[in-house]
Each structure stands twice: as C-alpha cells, then as structure tokens.
Amino acid sequence: MLTAILSGDTPRSRILTVLLLAVLVCLAAAPFLFPGVRALETAATICIFIVLVASYDLLLGYTGIVSFAHTMFFGLGAYGVALASTHLGRSWGALLVGTASGAVAAAVLALLIGLFSLRVRAIFFAMITLAVASAVAVLVSQLFEITGGEDGLTYQIPRALTPAFRFGELFGVNLNGRIINYYLVFAASLVLFLLLLRIVNSPFGRVLQAIRENDFRAEAIGYRVVWYRTAATCLSAAVAALAGSLYAIWLRYVGPDTTLSFEIMLDILLMVVIGGMGTMYGAVLGAVIFVLAQNYLQSLMGVAAGAAEGLPVLPLLLDPNRWLMWLGILFILSVYFFPTGIVGRLRSGR
Amino acid sequence: MSPGGANSPRPRPQGGVRLAARPDAGAAGHDPPTEAALTTTLLATDGLTVRFGGHVAVDAVTCAFRAGELTAIVGPNGAGKTTYFNLISGQIAASAGRVSLMGEDITRLSVAERCRRGLGRAFQLTNLFPDLTVLENVRLVIQARERKGFGLLSTAASHSGITTAAEAVLDRVRLADRAGSKVSELSHGNQRKLEVAMLIALDPRVYMFDEPTAGMSVDEAPVVLDLIAELKHDSDRTILLVEHKMDVIRTLADRIIVLHNGALAADGPPAEVMASDVVQEAYMGKALEDV
Incomplete structure (x- = not known):
C-alpha cells in the first residue's frame, strides 16, 4: 500500500526512511508539536518549498534542463491568487480561479518558452529563461496599478483560513483558521509531492531520465525529445505555480521580493543540490535544512556567541550577523562531502 | 570535387559484380530495380550525398535494400560507411538525394520519426x-x-x-x-x-548494425552474430551491416556493397564481390587476402 502511494520509489535507505518519517510527522503535527507563530510559518514555508524544489528537480534532476525561470512560474501562481482575491473579493471561488489561472498561465508560458528555445543548446535555454524571468520581474514592478509594484498586493482570503476564525482548543492549542490554512497547505503539498513522485516514476518520467542521460540515443529510439522536454517544462511550471498559490494563500500578501526575486531562484538551486538531484526526496531534505537554517541559524548563532563570550575570536565568528557566511560554508561543505546530495550519499551507503 | 580524387583507381565491371553508377556515368552501372523487387524494397537511397565544406563524404549513393536480405557495407576506413548510415538514420542531413522507407520519402524527417517508421540502428560507439x-x-x-x-x-x-x-x-x-x-x-x-x-x-523493419562486434572478445562475438543470423530468417525485414571482419561478412551477407571515398564502388553477391580483383586491389587492400 505504502509502496503504491510512493509509486514504487521507496527511500532505499534506512536512515533516509527515518529522516523522511521524522519530517512527515513533524510537519503533520507542527501546530501541536511546535506551537507559535514563527514555528508554524517555518513549517508552512517548508511544505511549500518542498513542492517548489521538487518541481524544479523534475526539470534539473530528472530531465537535465537548467532553467532560471522557476520563480517566475512560482510568482505567476502567487499573483494569480492575489489578483483573483483582489478583484473577485474574499471567497473560495476566488482562490480556485486564481490558483487555476496561475497554473494555466504558467503552463502556457512554459510551452511558449519551451517550443521556442528547447531546441537550442542547454546553455542558451538557461540564458533565455533568465532573460524572460528578469523581464517579467521588471514588468511586475512597473505595472503598479495591476500588481502593486514593489509594494505588492495585500488581500483577504476566506475567514475560515484566518486567525480570526476560532473554533476551540486541542492539546492546549487554540484552534483557529490559521491552523486550517496550515493543514490546507500541508495536504496540498503532500498531494503535489506524491503526484510529482508518480510522474517521475511513470513511463514519462523514465523517458525524461533517458533524455537526461543521452538525448541523442533517446531520439534514436523514437522519442521526440523536444516534446518531452517541453512537456516536462510545462508540468514543472504548473506545479511551481500551484506552490506559489499556496504561498499566496498562506501569506495573504504577494510582492516581487517574496515570489519573483532571483535570490529565491538561488535558494531553490541550493536546496536541490544539497538534497540530491534526481531523487525527489532530496527536495524534502534540502528544503527542511535550508529553511530551518534561514529561520533559526541566526538565533542559534546568537546563543552560541553568548556561550562563547570571553573566548578569543569565536564570539566574532559566531556573531548572528554573520549567519549568511556560515550558510555559505555549510553549502560548500555539503557539496564537498555529498556531491550527489544527502539522498545520493545515504542511498549509496558510503 | 570528384570522389576518390584523380589518383583513385576506378573500378571496372568484372564477373557478376555490378559496379556502381557514378554521378558522371549515368544509370548504366546500376540496374534499376524491377517492379517485383520494388514491392519488396524496404529501404532505398537515391543519389544520396553529403558535403562537409569542400569534402564529399558520401557521393550520390543510389542503392535499394530488399526485404529478407542482409547487405554488408564494406570499404576502407574513411570510405563513408558510417556517414552513409548517419544519412539514412537522419543523424546527418543530406546535401542532396533522398532516402525512402517502404516507398515513403523520409529525407526530411527527424531521427525519431524515421525510427517510428521502422528504421532501427545500433551504433559503432556504444551509445x-x-x-x-x-x-x-x-x-x-x-x-x-x-x-x-x-x-x-x-x-x-x-x-x-x-x-x-x-x-x-x-x-x-x-x-x-x-x-x-x-x-x-x-x-x-x-x-x-x-x-x-x-x-x-x-x-524495426530495417536493422542497421554498425560494427556490432567491435571490441568484443572471441567468446562474446558469436552471441551477437548468431542473433543477427537469426534475424535474417525474418523475410519482412532487411539488415544493413557495416563490418570489417571478412569472415563475418562471408558467413552472414547475402550481398555486399563497397564504398570508396564516399561513392558506391561495387554491389553484388559476396563471392563475386570478394573475388573481384579490382575490389580486392582497389578497395580492400590486404583485407581480402585473408579470406
């Protein structure tokens, strides 16, 4: 049963299984295990980034396509919800319309980019996606009347998803709409992740891996490589847009910095590489480690710097303001020691 | 540029070996396929040519490959055998001429489309x-x-x-x-x-083997050769085999075509092509002395 849910793609490592189960349990019970606004924010961000990173892994890890337009698709989904909620008002229908239109717009844009540029060499495709993504980011900033420009958009979502909606208490935790919102994000992320896992283990997924390995031979045995690459780009874009919609529902705000920035694109790349490309489960570990580091490394360093007070040099190195440097060091170390990512390393058993 | 250059020996008809038509020799050197043969012709190339700059790698090769037949393609290194294969399977676009598969012109089709229509290929370098x-x-x-x-x-x-x-x-x-x-x-x-x-x-309907036993040990090669021999029994298919080993060709081939400097130099039954002095001297060199 469990194997069927995982599409036959089991973790294939005892440690990895334990880690994944721990992540699943922690995320499933996050509102009760880690009460508090910040913890819930972190848990929701992890859920959304798992989907976003997994959808990028479909492109980079499984198909061998380097794209810098992934945040653009993420942003399309987010702005879809924001615009629909702004213009249609606070309703479930607005969320549905916004989510669907964001995903469709992302898929159509990916189709256009794919058909025009996936025939060229990989480096040119990467450059084209970078150019398109930059153009869209500029456009969103400039079209102030529609997108809110640099300030972004703030909007209302159905009351049942907001903290104002209260409906009791469980295990000492006040139940409110924010928890419903979290479970909406959690459930949708879980379904989307399992869907991606199914896609990469489907006949289609096998073709993508063949194309990544040897596109020349894939073509020679009858696969129309450009079609498959384009389809993978569209699927990946649509899922990224759905992740963007979830983010917009969770935050009740969208802006260029939260959805379209190049920094997010770099974060996604780092998460894929740290977790392990072409594994899907790598997206889970990569997102968990990275988001936790982003949210808690600074605080941890503050505690460590306090503990090391009086010692030479160490408090300076552990200054909370230097958290980005340590994040960079962590990344370099992980690439050095786990070139195939954490999942690759755990699966190889070495 | 003329294939083979001015110093290349030109094959002369000998015995039952049909020496290939040259671009400057009209159709006299290659019999047009009969109507009966046409019904069983699976693959044909007509004036197939590719030029790389000034170099003509495959020069107006016209050849029909019939069902139930195994055709060995031989020639010295650099004769254009693999390039001819690449033209047929679509890895290289032809400069002139056409390729037809079961009567359909596939010259402009992609590699994948040709494959989907029944053209299958194994590569010389493992791929x-x-x-x-x-x-x-x-x-x-x-x-x-x-x-x-x-x-x-x-x-x-x-x-x-x-x-x-x-x-x-x-x-x-x-x-x-x-x-x-x-x-x-x-x-x-x-x-x-x-x-x-x-x-x-x-x-596929057309099997294209490019030196299938290259680099294989003496124990391993027979497995592949037996398989190819087995495939010959299927009268619906045709097999093209690029091969250097003459003992393999003698065992398997129903027909040999010889390429030299990209042009079709000889075409006929193995015994006759191999016995042809002109082919041995001009195109096989020492290779056929061992036969």
Whole structure:
C-alpha cells in the first residue's frame, strides 16, 4: 500500500526512511508539536518549498534542463491568487480561479518558452529563461496599478483560513483558521509531492531520465525529445505555480521580493543540490535544512556567541550577523562531502 | 570535387559484380530495380550525398535494400560507411538525394520519426543510458515501440508486459543475469551486447548494425552474430551491416556493397564481390587476402 502511494520509489535507505518519517510527522503535527507563530510559518514555508524544489528537480534532476525561470512560474501562481482575491473579493471561488489561472498561465508560458528555445543548446535555454524571468520581474514592478509594484498586493482570503476564525482548543492549542490554512497547505503539498513522485516514476518520467542521460540515443529510439522536454517544462511550471498559490494563500500578501526575486531562484538551486538531484526526496531534505537554517541559524548563532563570550575570536565568528557566511560554508561543505546530495550519499551507503 | 580524387583507381565491371553508377556515368552501372523487387524494397537511397565544406563524404549513393536480405557495407576506413548510415538514420542531413522507407520519402524527417517508421540502428560507439540499469535501457526501447512514453499516471513498473518483453530480449543476448546492473558497470563486451539488444527490442523493419562486434572478445562475438543470423530468417525485414571482419561478412551477407571515398564502388553477391580483383586491389587492400 505504502509502496503504491510512493509509486514504487521507496527511500532505499534506512536512515533516509527515518529522516523522511521524522519530517512527515513533524510537519503533520507542527501546530501541536511546535506551537507559535514563527514555528508554524517555518513549517508552512517548508511544505511549500518542498513542492517548489521538487518541481524544479523534475526539470534539473530528472530531465537535465537548467532553467532560471522557476520563480517566475512560482510568482505567476502567487499573483494569480492575489489578483483573483483582489478583484473577485474574499471567497473560495476566488482562490480556485486564481490558483487555476496561475497554473494555466504558467503552463502556457512554459510551452511558449519551451517550443521556442528547447531546441537550442542547454546553455542558451538557461540564458533565455533568465532573460524572460528578469523581464517579467521588471514588468511586475512597473505595472503598479495591476500588481502593486514593489509594494505588492495585500488581500483577504476566506475567514475560515484566518486567525480570526476560532473554533476551540486541542492539546492546549487554540484552534483557529490559521491552523486550517496550515493543514490546507500541508495536504496540498503532500498531494503535489506524491503526484510529482508518480510522474517521475511513470513511463514519462523514465523517458525524461533517458533524455537526461543521452538525448541523442533517446531520439534514436523514437522519442521526440523536444516534446518531452517541453512537456516536462510545462508540468514543472504548473506545479511551481500551484506552490506559489499556496504561498499566496498562506501569506495573504504577494510582492516581487517574496515570489519573483532571483535570490529565491538561488535558494531553490541550493536546496536541490544539497538534497540530491534526481531523487525527489532530496527536495524534502534540502528544503527542511535550508529553511530551518534561514529561520533559526541566526538565533542559534546568537546563543552560541553568548556561550562563547570571553573566548578569543569565536564570539566574532559566531556573531548572528554573520549567519549568511556560515550558510555559505555549510553549502560548500555539503557539496564537498555529498556531491550527489544527502539522498545520493545515504542511498549509496558510503 | 570528384570522389576518390584523380589518383583513385576506378573500378571496372568484372564477373557478376555490378559496379556502381557514378554521378558522371549515368544509370548504366546500376540496374534499376524491377517492379517485383520494388514491392519488396524496404529501404532505398537515391543519389544520396553529403558535403562537409569542400569534402564529399558520401557521393550520390543510389542503392535499394530488399526485404529478407542482409547487405554488408564494406570499404576502407574513411570510405563513408558510417556517414552513409548517419544519412539514412537522419543523424546527418543530406546535401542532396533522398532516402525512402517502404516507398515513403523520409529525407526530411527527424531521427525519431524515421525510427517510428521502422528504421532501427545500433551504433559503432556504444551509445547507451549509462546511469540506468540494463533492464531499464531495454524497457525504454520497448516503451518507445509501444508508444507508451507519455503515460503520466501509471508507474513504469506496472507495465509488466514491457518488462517481460525486455527480459526476454536480455535473455536472447545472454544479459539476463545483469538486468539490474547499471550500464556504466558493464564490461565493454556486454555494453556492445546491450547495444544490439536495444536494436532487437525496437523490432524495426530495417536493422542497421554498425560494427556490432567491435571490441568484443572471441567468446562474446558469436552471441551477437548468431542473433543477427537469426534475424535474417525474418523475410519482412532487411539488415544493413557495416563490418570489417571478412569472415563475418562471408558467413552472414547475402550481398555486399563497397564504398570508396564516399561513392558506391561495387554491389553484388559476396563471392563475386570478394573475388573481384579490382575490389580486392582497389578497395580492400590486404583485407581480402585473408579470406
């Protein structure tokens, strides 16, 4: 049963299984295990980034396509919800319309980019996606009347998803709409992740891996490589847009910095590489480690710097303001020691 | 530029060997296919030419390949054999001429489209999916043949028919015991066998083998050669074989065509082509002395 849910793609490592189960349990019970606004924010961000990173892994890890337009698709989904909620008002229908239109717009844009540029060499495709993504980011900033420009958009979502909606208490935790919102994000992320896992283990997924390995031979045995690459780009874009919609529902705000920035694109790349490309489960570990580091490394360093007070040099190195440097060091170390990512390393058993 | 250059010896008709028509020799050197033959002609090239800058790598090769026939393509290194294969399978675009498969002009079709129409090829340099398993390599071929590549919601493993067929092919090339191994872990000989297995799995109307036993040990080569011999029994297919080993050609070929400097130099039954002094001296050199 469990194997069927995982599409036959089991973790294939005892440690990895334990880690994944721990992540699943922690995320499933996050509102009760880690009460508090910040913890819930972190848990929701992890859920959304798992989907976003997994959808990028479909492109980079499984198909061998380097794209810098992934945040653009993420942003399309987010702005879809924001615009629909702004213009249609606070309703479930607005969320549905916004989510669907964001995903469709992302898929159509990916189709256009794919058909025009996936025939060229990989480096040119990467450059084209970078150019398109930059153009869209500029456009969103400039079209102030529609997108809110640099300030972004703030909007209302159905009351049942907001903290104002209260409906009791469980295990000492006040139940409110924010928890419903979290479970909406959690459930949708879980379904989307399992869907991606199914896609990469489907006949289609096998073709993508063949194309990544040897596109020349894939073509020679009858696969129309450009079609498959384009389809993978569209699927990946649509899922990224759905992740963007979830983010917009969770935050009740969208802006260029939260959805379209190049920094997010770099974060996604780092998460894929740290977790392990072409594994899907790598997206889970990569997102968990990275988001936790982003949210808690600074605080941890503050505690460590306090503990090391009086010692030479160490408090300076552990200054909370230097958290980005340590994040960079962590990344370099992980690439050095786990070139195939954490999942690759755990699966190889070495 | 004339193929072969001014110093190249020109073949003269000898015995039953049909010496090929040259671009400047009209149609006299190559008999037009009869109507009966046309009905069984699976693959044909007509004036097929490719130029790389000033160099003519394949020079107006006109040839028909009939069902039930194994044609060996021979010639010295650099004669254009693999380039001719590349033109037929679409890896290189022709500068002039046409390729037709079962009467359909496929000259402008992509590699994948030609393959889907029944043209299958194994490569001279092993060309596999190195990080996938042996079984997965063959499964991918059968999946392509069955047009199941766009299945999104079923798992690949659930297509048990494809897996069973792939296992059967691996059994034929004696690679069943390595089904779960990564291709990159296989010996060169086994990779060559897998290359052949993938072509067999494709089940094409036209088989194109480019030096299938190159680099294989004396123990491994017979497995592949027996398979090719087995394929000959199917009268619906035609087999093209680029090969240097004359003993292999003598055993398997129904017909030999000789390429020299990209042009078709001779075409006929093996015994006659091999016995032809002009072919031995001009195109085979010492190679045929061992025959």
